[in-house]
Amino acid sequence: MTTVQVPPARLRSGARVAWLVVALVALLAVAVVSLGIGAHPIAPEDVLRALFAPSDTANDSVVRHIRAPRALLAIGVGAALGVAGVLVQVISRNPLAEPGVLGVTTGAGFAITVGSAMGAAASAVGELALAVVGGVLATVVVFAVGWGSPLRLVLTGVALSSVLSGLSLGLRLLLPDVFDAYRFWAVGSLAGREQAPMLVPLLAIAAALVGSALLSRQLNALALGETVARSLGANVSRVRAGALVLITVLAGAATAVAGPILFVGLIVPHLARRAAGGSVPWLVAYAAVIGPVLLLVSDVGSRVLLPTGEVPVAFVTAFLGGPVLIWAVRRYGAAPL
Amino acid sequence: MRVPRSARIAGALVLAALAAGCGSGPGEPAAPAGATRVFTADNGDITIPVSPKRVVATGYAVPALMEANAPLVGISTWRRGLPMMTPEIRATYDRLAKVAGESAAETNYEAIAQLEPDLIVIGVPKPVLADIDIARLRAIAPVVAIGPSLPSAWRDLSRRQADAAGALATFDTIRDAYQTKTKALAAKYAGVLPGLKFAHLGAYGEIANGNFQREFNGSWGTNVAQDLGANYYGQVKVRGGGSKDVSEYPSIEELPTAFAEAEVITYTVNADGSNPKGVQYVLDSPLWKGLPAVKAGKAFPLRYTEATTYGSAMATADAVDKALAPLLTS
Numbered sequence: 001m002t003t004v005q006v007p008p009a010r011l012r013s014g015a016r017v018a019w020l021v022v023a024l025v026a027l028l029a030v031a032v033v034s035l036g037i038g039a040h041p042i043a044p045e046d047v048l049r050a051l052f053a054p055s056d057t058a059n060d061s062v063v064r065h066i067r068a069p070r071a072l073l074a075i076g077v078g079a080a081l082g083v084a085g086v087l088v089q090v091i092s093r094n095p096l097a098e099p100g101v102l103g104v105t106t107g108a109g110f111a112i113t114v115g116s117a118m119g120a121a122a123s124a125v126g127e128l129a130l131a132v133v134g135g136v137l138a139t140v141v142v143f144a145v146g147w148g149s150p151l152r153l154v155l156t157g158v159a160l161s162s163v164l165s166g167l168s169l170g171l172r173l174l175l176p177d178v179f180d181a182y183r184f185w186a187v188g189s190l191a192g193r194e195q196a197p198m199l200v201p202l203l204a205i206a207a208a209l210v211g212s213a214l215l216s217r218q219l220n221a222l223a224l225g226e227t228v229a230r231s232l233g234a235n236v237s238r239v240r241a242g243a244l245v246l247i248t249v250l251a252g253a254a255t256a257v258a259g260p261i262l263f264v265g266l267i268v269p270h271l272a273r274r275a276a277g278g279s280v281p282w283l284v285a286y287a288a289v290i291g292p293v294l295l296l297v298s299d300v301g302s303r304v305l306l307p308t309g310e311v312p313v314a315f316v317t318a319f320l321g322g323p324v325l326i327w328a329v330r331r332y333g334a335a336p337l
Numbered sequence: 338m339r340v341p342r343s344a345r346i347a348g349a350l351v352l353a354a355l356a357a358g359c360g361s362g363p364g365e366p367a368a369p370a371g372a373t374r375v376f377t378a379d380n381g382d383i384t385i386p387v388s389p390k391r392v393v394a395t396g397y398a399v400p401a402l403m404e405a406n407a408p409l410v411g412i413s414t415w416r417r418g419l420p421m422m423t424p425e426i427r428a429t430y431d432r433l434a435k436v437a438g439e440s441a442a443e444t445n446y447e448a449i450a451q452l453e454p455d456l457i458v459i460g461v462p463k464p465v466l467a468d469i470d471i472a473r474l475r476a477i478a479p480v481v482a483i484g485p486s487l488p489s490a491w492r493d494l495s496r497r498q499a500d501a502a503g504a505l506a507t508f509d510t511i512r513d514a515y516q517t518k519t520k521a522l523a524a525k526y527a528g529v530l531p532g533l534k535f536a537h538l539g540a541y542g543e544i545a546n547g548n549f550q551r552e553f554n555g556s557w558g559t560n561v562a563q564d565l566g567a568n569y570y571g572q573v574k575v576r577g578g579g580s581k582d583v584s585e586y587p588s589i590e591e592l593p594t595a596f597a598e599a600e601v602i603t604y605t606v607n608a609d610g611s612n613p614k615g616v617q618y619v620l621d622s623p624l625w626k627g628l629p630a631v632k633a634g635k636a637f638p639l640r641y642t643e644a645t646t647y648g649s650a651m652a653t654a655d656a657v658d659k660a661l662a663p664l665l666t667s
Contacts, residue, residue: 039588056627058593065623066547066590176439184545184614191547192589195621259545308575309586310546 016282019275023289030296031075035067037300069194072202074299074313075292077190077254078264080205082291083212084250085265086272086283087243090219092150098266099251101154102244105260106161106168107138108252109186113168116181124196127185128256135252138164143244188261188314190299201253208249209288215242216281223280261314263321264291270325294320376501378481379463380471385479388503389456393449393478395437397485397645398460401495403429404511404648407502411452413437413444420608421641421649441468446477454478458498460485462579488580489560491645508647515647515654519564522658529664530566535559536599536630537569539584540642542615548586549619551595556583558605558642561653565661570598592624602630603660606638637661 035047042050042059049055050063084099092101100106111134115121121130138160146156172179218239221229226236251265271294272286298316305311372387394402395413402409403426411434422430434452437444441461449457457474459466459482466482474480481501483494492512499508537558539550552558552569557580559569573585587595596602604616612620619625630636637660644650 039590040594058624058627061593061624061627062590184543187545189545189547192544192618195618303588309548310588312545 012277016275016277016279020282020285020289023286023293027075027289027293027296030293030300031071034071034074034296034300035063038062038067038303066194069198070190070299071296073190073193073198073257074295076198076202076205077258077261078268078292078295079209079288080250080254080291081261081264082268082272082287082294083209083284084247084254085267085291086269086280086287087212087219087247087250088265089269090223090280090283091240091243092154093223093225094150094154095270096266097154098262099247100161100260100262100265102157102247102251103138103142103160103164104135104248104251105255105262106164108132108135108255109182109260110134110138110164110168112185113171113178113182116178117171117175121181121185128197128201131185131256132252135255136248139244139248139252143241185259187312188259188317189302189312190258190295191302191310191312193257196257198257201257204249204253208246208253211242211246212250212284212288213281215239215246216284219243219280223278259312259314261295261317263314263317263325264294267321267325268294270329376481378483378497378501380466380480380482383479383481385481385501386455386503389454389501391452391454391456392502393436393452393454393457394460394498394502395444395458396441396460396465397491397494398458398483398498399430400426400646400649401460401491401498401508402458402502402504403433404646405495405499405502405504405508407499407504409433409502410454411436411449414439417643418645418649421644421652423648426648441465444469444474446470446473449474450477456481456502458483458501460494460498462486485645486579487555487582488557489555489563489583492647495646512647515651518651519561519654522565522654525658526566526661526665530661531568533568533600533664534570534598535562535567535601535603536571536596537562537639538602538604538616538619540605540613540615542586542619544614544618546586547589549589549592550584550586550615552584554583556580558603558639559583561642561644561650562603562639562657562661565654565657567601567603567657567661589619589622589624592619592622593627596628596630599628599630600633600635601661601664602628602636603639603657604636605642606640608640610638610640612638635664635667637663 032044032047036042036044042063046059047063050060051068054060054064081099088097088099088101089095108131111130112121112127115126115130121127142153142157142160146153172182218234221232221234222236222239229236268287268291269283272283272290276282276286295313295317298320299313301316302311302313305316373384374387375382376385390408391410392402392407393411394409399412399415400418414435415430416439434448436448436452455478457478457480459469459480462484466484471480483497483501485491485494496508499505537552537556539552539556539558542549553572554563554569573582576582606612606616625631639660640656641649641653644653
C-alpha cells in the first residue's frame, strides 16, 4: 500500500480552506435561522417560500421587508467591523486596537449631535450623511496629526475622541432635544434600520472589503515590522495610508447605518487569528465571515433575550464579547499579530 | 403661531371668568387671611392656605394652573405644551419666573425661595418625586404633590391642582365648556363611532428597538376621542403601571396582528401636522400599507393628543372631529 505524502504547506492551506468553508456554512445557517426568529417564529419552509415564492401574507412581508434587510445589514456591518478590526490591529501592531480608536465613532457621534442641534438630522438620510462626514473628518484629523508612527496615531485618536466626546456631552446636556436625537442613534442597533438607505453604504463596504483583500498581501509584510517590510520591498507609507482609508470607509459606513457597535472590531480578529496562522490575507478572509456570524448571532439574541421586547444588538455584542474574548485568549493564548 | 379655534375659546373663557372677578367663584366666600385647611396629596395630608396668594407650580401643574388663573408667581418650563397655549396663556407663561426645567432634577431651590411662595404645587409622577428635595421645599412653603398616573386621569388631577391653588371657579367654567362641546360632538357621531373598532398608533415607538406604540382606551391619544364615542379595542398584554397600563410597545413585526381587527386607525401627529419619527417609521413600513383599515382609507392623523387640561382638550376634540369627519359620509 502506498501513502501519499502531503507537503506541510499544502496541509495548512487545506485546513484554512476547510475552516473557511465551515465558517461560510455557519454563516448561511445563522442567516436562515435569523430569518425565522423574531417577535413570532416563522417555520423554515415559510421562510423559504417568502424568499422564493412570496405572496402578500403578513409572514412573507415580515421576512422580505424586515428580517431579510436586517440580516443583510448584519452581514455587511459584521464584515466591515471585523475586517476593519484586523486592519487597525495590523497597522498599529496593537492587539487591543479597534476601529473606533481612530476617532471614526466619536467623530460620527459628534456630527450627529451638532447636526441635530442645527436641525440637519431629521431624516435617516441626514443622519447617515452626518455620520459619514463626521467619521471621515475625525479620521482625517487623526491621520494629519498622528501620521508617522502607529503609537502616535493611536494616541491622537484617543485624544481626539475624548475631546469630541466632551463637546458632544456638553451639547446634549444643554439641549434636551439633541439628547433625544443622539440617544436613538447612539444605541448601536440593527432593529428599525430596514428602511434606512442601505445600498450606498453596503456598496462602499463591499468595495472596501475587496480593497482589503487586495492590500492584505502587503500587510503581511508590514505585520513583520517596518524594517522587514521595507527590506521585502513594501512601500510602508503607501500601504499604511491605504489601510487607513479602508478602515475609515469600513468603520464609517458600518457606524453610519447601525450606530456604534464597538466590540465586534476588537474580538473578531482574535477569533480568526489562530485559524489564519499569521497570514493577514487569511485573517481578512476569516474576519469577513466570522464578523457577520457574530453579529447575526448577537442580533438573534437581541430579539429573544427579553420577553418584553428587543434590546439593541450592541448590548448583546458587549455582553457576549467580554467572555468570548477572555475564552479566546485563555484557550489559544495571545497569538502574534 | 397658529392657535386652534377652540383654544382661543378657552382663552376667552378664562378672560370672562377674570372679568367676573372670580378669584373665588360664586358661592365661594373669601376665606379670612391666614386661614388654612388640610389637603390630601400624593405626599400625604398637607396643611395649606385656603386662599393662597403666591403659588409656584411645576410639571403638569403648570398648564393646569395657568389655565385656571391661579395666583402663580413661578413655574417650571413646559415646552411640550407651547403649541397648545392661547396667546393669553402664552403671555402668562412667558411672564412668569422659571424656577425649574423640563425635568424634576433641574429644580432651582434658591429661585423658588426668592419668590416667597405660600404654596408649591408639584405635578410630577410619584417615581420622579425622588428627584426633588421635598424637605428643602417644605422649608419654603407647604408642598402638595399631585402627579399624573393614568394619562386620562388629567381630568381629576388638574381639578385637584386647581383646588389646592384656590382656582376652582375658572377651572369649572372651562371644564363645563369642554363637556358641552364633547357632548355635542358625541351626539354628532352617535350613529357612527360606537359600532366601530378603533386602534391608535402613538408617537413614542422607539425606532432603535424596532417597535411601535399602541395606545388603548384611557391613553394620551385616545381619551378625548373616547369622549366622542370612539372605542379603542383590546388591552395591554402586561400591565406595567401608569401609562403602561393603557399602552404598549410591540415589535414592528407584530403590526399586522396588532391592528388586524381595527376598522379605523388613528395616529398621533405633531401640532404642525408633521409625523413624529416613531410614527413615520411605521407609516413607511410595507406592513402598515397592508393593514385592512389603511387599505380601506380609514387611517386618520390626530393632532393635540398631549392635552392635559380642559382648555387644551377642546383643541383635541376639534382635531378628532376634523379627523373623523370622513366617517360621517362613508
